[in-house]
Amino acid sequence: MNTKNANETPYKTYLSENELPAAWYNLRADMKTKPAPLLNPATLKPVTAEELEHVFCRECVRQELDNTTPLIPIPKPVLDFYRMYRPSPLIRAYFLEKALGTPARIYYKFEGNNTSGSHKLNSAIAQAYYAKEQGLTDITTETGAGQWGTALSMASAFFGLKCHVYMVKCSYEQKPFRREVMRTYGADVTPSPSMTTDIGKKINAEFPGTNGSLGCAISEAVEAAVKMPNARYLLGSVLNQVCLHQSVIGLETQAALRKLGETPDVIIGCAGGGSNLSGLIAPFMGEKIRGEHDYRIIAVEPASCPSFTRGKYAYDFCDTGKVCPLQKMYTLGSAFIPSPSHAGGLRYHGMSAMLSELYAEGLMEARAVEQTSVFEAATMFARTEGTLPAPESSHAIRVAIDEALRCKAEGKTETIVFGLTGTGYFDMFAYGNYNDGTMSDYIPTDADLAAGFAMLPKVD
Amino acid sequence: MNTKNANETPYKTYLSENELPAAWYNLRADMKTKPAPLLNPATLKPVTAEELEHVFCRECVRQELDNTTPLIPIPKPVLDFYRMYRPSPLIRAYFLEKALGTPARIYYKFEGNNTSGSHKLNSAIAQAYYAKEQGLTDITTETGAGQWGTALSMASAFFGLKCHVYMVKCSYEQKPFRREVMRTYGADVTPSPSMTTDIGKKINAEFPGTNGSLGCAISEAVEAAVKMPNARYLLGSVLNQVCLHQSVIGLETQAALRKLGETPDVIIGCAGGGSNLSGLIAPFMGEKIRGEHDYRIIAVEPASCPSFTRGKYAYDFCDTGKVCPLQKMYTLGSAFIPSPSHAGGLRYHGMSAMLSELYAEGLMEARAVEQTSVFEAATMFARTEGTLPAPESSHAIRVAIDEALRCKAEGKTETIVFGLTGTGYFDMFAYGNYNDGTMSDYIPTDADLAAGFAMLPKVD
Numbered sequence: 001m002n003t004k005n006a007n008e009t010p011y012k013t014y015l016s017e018n019e020l021p022a023a024w025y026n027l028r029a030d031m032k033t034k035p036a037p038l039l040n041p042a043t044l045k046p047v048t049a050e051e052l053e054h055v056f057c058r059e060c061v062r063q064e065l066d067n068t069t070p071l072i073p074i075p076k077p078v079l080d081f082y083r084m085y086r087p088s089p090l091i092r093a094y095f096l097e098k099a100l101g102t103p104a105r106i107y108y109k110f111e112g113n114n115t116s117g118s119h120k121l122n123s124a125i126a127q128a129y130y131a132k133e134q135g136l137t138d139i140t141t142e143t144g145a146g147q148w149g150t151a152l153s154m155a156s157a158f159f160g161l162k163c164h165v166y167m168v169k170c171s172y173e174q175k176p177f178r179r180e181v182m183r184t185y186g187a188d189v190t191p192s193p194s195m196t197t198d199i200g201k202k203i204n205a206e207f208p209g210t211n212g213s214l215g216c217a218i219s220e221a222v223e224a225a226v227k228m229p230n231a232r233y234l235l236g237s238v239l240n241q242v243c244l245h246q247s248v249i250g251l252e253t254q255a256a257l258r259k260l261g262e263t264p265d266v267i268i269g270c271a272g273g274g275s276n277l278s279g280l281i282a283p284f285m286g287e288k289i290r291g292e293h294d295y296r297i298i299a300v301e302p303a304s305c306p307s308f309t310r311g312k313y314a315y316d317f318c319d320t321g322k323v324c325p326l327q328k329m330y331t332l333g334s335a336f337i338p339s340p341s342h343a344g345g346l347r348y349h350g351m352s353a354m355l356s357e358l359y360a361e362g363l364m365e366a367r368a369v370e371q372t373s374v375f376e377a378a379t380m381f382a383r384t385e386g387t388l389p390a391p392e393s394s395h396a397i398r399v400a401i402d403e404a405l406r407c408k409a410e411g412k413t414e415t416i417v418f419g420l421t422g423t424g425y426f427d428m429f430a431y432g433n434y435n436d437g438t439m440s441d442y443i444p445t446d447a448d449l450a451a452g453f454a455m456l457p458k459v460d
Numbered sequence: 461m462n463t464k465n466a467n468e469t470p471y472k473t474y475l476s477e478n479e480l481p482a483a484w485y486n487l488r489a490d491m492k493t494k495p496a497p498l499l500n501p502a503t504l505k506p507v508t509a510e511e512l513e514h515v516f517c518r519e520c521v522r523q524e525l526d527n528t529t530p531l532i533p534i535p536k537p538v539l540d541f542y543r544m545y546r547p548s549p550l551i552r553a554y555f556l557e558k559a560l561g562t563p564a565r566i567y568y569k570f571e572g573n574n575t576s577g578s579h580k581l582n583s584a585i586a587q588a589y590y591a592k593e594q595g596l597t598d599i600t601t602e603t604g605a606g607q608w609g610t611a612l613s614m615a616s617a618f619f620g621l622k623c624h625v626y627m628v629k630c631s632y633e634q635k636p637f638r639r640e641v642m643r644t645y646g647a648d649v650t651p652s653p654s655m656t657t658d659i660g661k662k663i664n665a666e667f668p669g670t671n672g673s674l675g676c677a678i679s680e681a682v683e684a685a686v687k688m689p690n691a692r693y694l695l696g697s698v699l700n701q702v703c704l705h706q707s708v709i710g711l712e713t714q715a716a717l718r719k720l721g722e723t724p725d726v727i728i729g730c731a732g733g734g735s736n737l738s739g740l741i742a743p744f745m746g747e748k749i750r751g752e753h754d755y756r757i758i759a760v761e762p763a764s765c766p767s768f769t770r771g772k773y774a775y776d777f778c779d780t781g782k783v784c785p786l787q788k789m790y791t792l793g794s795a796f797i798p799s800p801s802h803a804g805g806l807r808y809h810g811m812s813a814m815l816s817e818l819y820a821e822g823l824m825e826a827r828a829v830e831q832t833s834v835f836e837a838a839t840m841f842a843r844t845e846g847t848l849p850a851p852e853s854s855h856a857i858r859v860a861i862d863e864a865l866r867c868k869a870e871g872k873t874e875t876i877v878f879g880l881t882g883t884g885y886f887d888m889f890a891y892g893n894y895n896d897g898t899m900s901d902y903i904p905t906d907a908d909l910a911a912g913f914a915m916l917p918k919v920d
Contacts (some may be wrong), residue, residue, distance in 0.1 A: 010477045011543040017470045083471040083554070084846045095544070095618075113573050115848045115883070129611055157843040158555075177637070177888035183895045184888075325587045382644055383617040386544050388575045423575070428637035428644075436645045 009105075010341060011094060011257045015087035020252040022074060024244045026063075027282045029070035030289050031231040031322025033361065034332070034354035035240065035327035038064075039315060044459060047325045055222055055324075057232050058128040063239045063241040074126075081158060081262065085114040086248070091420075095384040097404070103405035106400060108420040109253045110387070115181070116151035116286025118422030119276050120389065123245035125149070127234045128155035132440065138165045138231035140224045142192065142217030144171055145325055145345045146178030146388040146426060147394070148236030153185035163341075164231075169212035175300060178426045192217035199223050209263045211336045214348050219321025237273025238318065238352050245321040252281045254415065255264060264295060266403050268418040270395035271299040271308065271366070275351030279366070282352065282418040288363060297364040298403075300395040302374070302391040304342040304442045307332055307351045308366035309361055310449060315349060315459040326457060332444075339442040343430035344371045345392035349452070369398045370441040377401050377436040378424065389421040417449050471554060471564075473716045475547035481711040482534060482703045486523075486813060487742045489530035490749050493821065495813035496788035498524075499775060504919060507654045507785045515784075517692050519590040523701040524590065532704065534586075541585045541618060545574040546708070549879075550716035552835040555844040557864070559708065564867035566860060567741060568880040569713045569724070569786030570847070575641070576611035578850065578882030579736050580696050583705035584608070587694045588615035591823065598691035600624045600684045602652065602677030605805045605852070605887060606632055608696030613645035624691075626652040626680045627850040629672035636768075652677035659683050659781040673797045679781025697733025698778065698787075698812050708738025713877065714743045715768055724755060726863055728878040730855035731768065731826070732805060734812030740879040741824070748823060757824040760855040762834070764802040764902045767792055767811045768819055768826035770909060773917040776810060785900050786917060788814040792904075793912025799902040803890035804831045805852035809912070829858045830901040835894040837861050838884065851890055 037046040052061040063072065074103045076080070093106040104287070111119035131139050139161050143149025149165040156163035158231075165187050172191040179189045182418055188305060192212045193200040196222045203210065218235070225233035236242060257264065267284055269277035277299055287293045301308055315332040318324040329350045336349040358364055371391075378394035381387070389397060400418040407414050424431065433439040488494055497506035512521040529857050535540070553566040556602040571579035591599050592812065599621055603609025609625040616623035625647050632639060639649045646759040652672045653660040659679040663670065670676075678695070680700060685693035696702060717724065727744055729737035737759055747753045761768055767790045778795040789810045796809040816885070818824055831851075840852035841847070860878040884891065893899040 010475070013476050017472070080847075084551075091544075115550070115885075117885075154842075154846060160848075176892075177885075179896060180888035180892040181848060181885075184848060184891050185837055186843065344609070379644055382614075383646065386575055386614060386618075388540075388641060388644060414520055425575075425577075425637075425641075428640035431644050432636075435640060459463040 005372050005428045009092050009260055012091050013087040013260060014089050015252055015255055017083045018088055019255060020079060020082055023071040023076060024198060025247040025251055025282050026066065027286055028067040028068055028240065030286045031357065033357055035065045035357050037244045038325035038327055039459065041317065041322060041326050045249065047320070048107065053234050054226060057130045057134050060127055060135070060241045065313065071453065075129055076172065078126050078129050079263060080453055085121065086303060087252045090253055090275050091446040092387055096381060098406050099380065099384045100401065102404040102409065103410040103411065103413045106404055110389065111196060111249060111421065113239065113391070113422040114156055115459050116147055118147040118151065118418065119246060119249060119279065120148045120151035121154060121243045122248050123236060123275065124151035124155040126245045126337045128159050128161060131161060131232060131234065132159040136161065136230050137230055138162045138164065140221040140231060141234045141236065142166045142214060142221045144168045144347060146171060146175050148423060150178060152234060152236070153187035156187065157185040157272045163187040163423045164224060165189045166194065166217040166411045168192055168214060168217050170366040174415055174429050175278050175426055178402065185289055187251055191219050194220060196332055197223045203320070205357060211340060215320035215334050218309040219323050220317035222323050222450050223320065237275040240347065240354055242275045243278035243352055243354055247277045249276065249279040249419065250282040262415055264297065264417040265414040266296045268298045268396045268399050268403065268416065270346060270392050270419070270421065271301050272392060273348045274355040276419055276421045278352055278355050285358065285363065298399055299359070299364055299366040300341060301366065301368050302344050302346050302395065303368040303370045304444065305332065306350065306368045309368040312453055312456065313356060314364060315455055316454050318350060323395040326459065327353050329353050331358065332449060333455050335455055336452040340417050341440050342371060342443045343391060343433065343439065344395065345390070346395065367399055369395055372439055372441055374398050375431065375439060388424050389420060391427050392423045393421040467585060469552050469720055471777060472549040472551050473720060474549050475712055475715055475836055477543045479715060479865050480539060480542055481708055483531040484534060484804055485707040485711055485742050485746065486526065486530055486532055486704055487707065487746055488527040488700065490746045492749065494527045495817050498673065498785035498787055499919065501777070501782060501786050502647065514686060515693050516803065517554065517587065517590045519593070520587055520701045524665055535589055538586050538589050544580065547712045548573060550713055553845055558863050559840065559844045560861065560868065562864040562868040563873045563877060564864040565875045566864055567877045568857055569709060570880045572847065572850070572880065573711060576607055576614055576813055577610065577708060577885060578607040579709060579739065580608045580611035580613060583696060583702045583735065584611035585618070586619060588612065588619050589760065591621060591692060591694065592619040594620065598622045598688050599694050600691060601694045601696065602626045602674060602679040602681045604628045604674045604807060606631060606635055609883060610641050610843050612639060612694060612696065613647035613750060614908065616647065617645040619778070623647040624684060624714040625649045626654065626677040628652055628674060629678050630732045631739065633884055634889050652680050654680060657683045663780070664783065671800060673780060674796050676715055676781035678779040679783050682783050682825065697735040698810065699815050700814055702735045703738035703812055703814055706735045706904055707742040709736070709739040709879065710742040710827040713740060714779035722875055724759065724877040725754045725874040726876045728758045728760060728856045728859050728863065728876065730852050730881065731811065732852060733808045734815040734876050736879055738812055738815050745818065745823065756860055759819070759824055759826040760804050760859045761826065761828050761832050762802060762804050763828040763830045763905065765798040765807050767809065767829045769828040772913055773797045773820050774916050786919065789813050789820065792909060793915050796912040801900050801902045802831060803851060803893065804834050804855065805850070806855065827859055829855055832899055832901055833892065834858050835899060848884050849880060850884045851887050853881040885902060
């Protein structure tokens with residue numbers, strides 16, 4: 001709903017740098033049921049901070065386990081870096097609305113105007129800062145499509161850390177230019193599974209010629225961090241700390257909407273590991289939990305990797321090598337790998353524990369969409385709104401368009417807000433397949449999923 | 461010079477959409493000596509509007525020949541499109557200043573936050589609008605690195621025009637993803653020289669296996685436009701009309717600097733055909749010509765394609781096929797093709813007639829830089845300021861750094877403004893060569909250049 005004259009709304013609403021949030025918002029503090037604790041896979045007991053600190057930075061562990069502090073101040077060096085590319089614009093999709101002939105007002109929060117091409121930089125710079133503060137010299141991570149690896153390479157260059165990236169092999173081969181961006185920022189990039197770690201050697205031996213997976217790259221990066229003298233592992237999604245850092249997206253969105261006199265009816269975000277979605281919705285979900293306002297909130301995932309809509313809410317491994325703690329989440333099983341024909345990102349087998357709990361409680365909806373319909377939406381968006389979107393973000397575009405068409409059919413003037421997490425400039429291989437008409441859809445069968453569920457660890 | 465406290469300066473200064481210029485500034489109106497007229501190559505007489513209208517859109521021709529109207533209103537549909545990505549930010553390069561330890565204040569006007577990845581969209585949307593207004597259905601153009609082709613594809617999609625792009629063959633092969641971006645916006649992309657035009661066939665027969673050149677792709681695009689029933693040819697640089705549209709860059713820069721209380725001492729832009737440079741400097745050069753303020757203005761070009769610094773100021777063909785009018789400009793000869801080892805863009809043999817005249821009158825400086833030093837500057841910029849710059853833009857970064865280091869050596873607090881025309885996300889092949897240490901410099905010999913000069917047409 002809009003209390004002002006809609007004509008007053010500019011295309012882009014930029015907050016000033018002084019209006020940048022001074023603190024991240026920790027949604028867990030407002031949750032009635034907290035996300036289930038991480039478990040030590042050997043003892044099945046909640047992991048301790050000390051155990052986690054072997055793998056992650058100290059301050060990140062503190063944030064990971066903090067379910068009670070509502071506001072966590074953003075350190076000044078992180079804020080200074082944020083000022084280089086934030087606040088990001090909230091954009092009124094006037095031309096998309098016109099093309100759809102919808103009475104709905106569509107807004108999108110655009111996180112792609114930085115070289116990582118996505119929201120990932122919001123957490124990368126925070127985690128790199130904490131690594132630097134702890135006196136580390138090296139950090140390791142995994143990357144799939146490459147946004148997180150790029151973001152962390154940028155953040156590492158800024159703080160003078162050496163960054164070691166394990167990149168899922170099929171992405172490494174399909175996206176050589178992503179690799180070069182990371183190298184330009186001084187990172188080492190290794191295709192995963194590699195022969196540089198024990199787990200990589202084991203996976204290569206078991207599955208010769210494998211294309212790799214995120215779960216497998218995570219295992220390698222964790223092993224590498226633990227074996228290096230002064231290093232830790234940094235993860236770009238799924239974890240509570242990452243969702244915390246991404247709350248800057250939602251806080252800015254909320255502030256910009258208030259400035260415009262708008263209250264969203266529907267909030268839509270794509271979901272892979274869940275960091276962008278949780279960040280976008282955080283303050284709105286907080287209001288919803290506290291009973292201050294009701295919003296429809298929709299998570300969108302690929303039909304080929306349907307954690308929310310067809311997964312099980314259970315404890316599972318976060319990685320293929322089973323070196324990480326167990327997390328309770330919607331999962332397809334840690335061995336699940338989406339079909340190679342799936343090009344649209346969001347291919348992680350699990351989901352943020354926090355979002356999983358919110359979904360289990362019925363506080364949000366989830367929808368699975370097929371990739372040809374996602375690229376159709378992406379192309380329409382590019383041609384009307386100018387920006388060529390990331391395939392990941394285009395999942396949210398697909399549902400925003402569907403919701404806007406529903407408004408048209410029902411004659412409703414609703415306000416739709418979605419997260420445009422990034423640009424697709426390094427995803428043109430997939431766009432090429434779509435342009436050539438050679439892209440296909442893939443939906444796993446129940447039998448495919450049952451095989452994954454059978455391998456879930458026994459907990460309780 | 462800054463009249464305010466420097467600490468008040470934000471990283472990014474965004475004008476509001478209401479502050480977008482309502483009119484382009486036509487620098488020619490203030491020039492004491494106007495750019496020399498285009499000549500008909502057959503008669504050696506100034507071309508008429510009627511002759512030009514066979515190739516270009518009517519309104520573009522009017523703008524091309526208008527040396528007297530200082531302000532030309534921006535049509536509302538063009539302004540509406542501008543609002544999707546403009547005003548572009550003026551950014552204070554705090555972290556680059558810190559890394560250099562310079563007392564200079566460095567600002568850059570960033571034109572890369574749109575999917576074309578450059579300033580080219582500013583003229584593309586204007587020209588596409590005029591084509592649509594004239595009732596055309598098809599437009600043709602050439603592209604080298606791909607920014608212009610992408611920009612025109614975006615603009616054509618927006619106005620429902622069919623866009624036919626002739627892409628220099630070596631770029632077509634090195635940058636398949638640029639091609640896919642254009643196709644996503646609905647354009648046809650043909651590698652040039654092709655077998656679809658007479659001039660393409662002729663060039664292929666004369667130079668089998670040629671990599672193509674901008675001059676050759678222009679000839680093909682012009683031929684295609686003239687042969688189609690309802691089409692015209694659109695050019696992305698060099699011409700007066702393009703420089704006119706790009707003045708939006710300089711007008712916004714001037715307005716933002718005034719807001720900050722800053723007056724630049726040095727203004728730096730890269731120069732290929734000259735559209736970005738002329739746009740950035742237009743209002744400042746106007747002040748300089750009118751005697752209101754003196755600025756140092758520096759054009760930066762590749763040492764491997766040194767039109768200003770080693771070219772001749774003479775009438776020459778704008779294209780290899782010699783189908784375009786003759787233009788008086790700094791030129792290396794229409795047959796000049798930079799070495800294939802040159803990866804940094806800015807490879808046109810000639811230069812804007814307007815900039816050529818200003819340079820001939822001593823109103824601006826020019827500097828040629830070698831590409832390894834350009835990529836060194838680009839890498840430093842990426843690591844400190846976050847954004848991975850286009851190789852073209854990095855020519856300006858190189859000289860901005862050199863000027864900032866001069867300020868440091870001389871202990872001078874000058875204000876340096878440069879144009880960051882775009883991002884390098886589609887140029888990772890070249891960055892890869894730099895990262896691998898396999899990039900080499902190439903400077904044409906005097907004998908190389910003499911061969912080009914010997915082929916200049918005889919005029920006067």
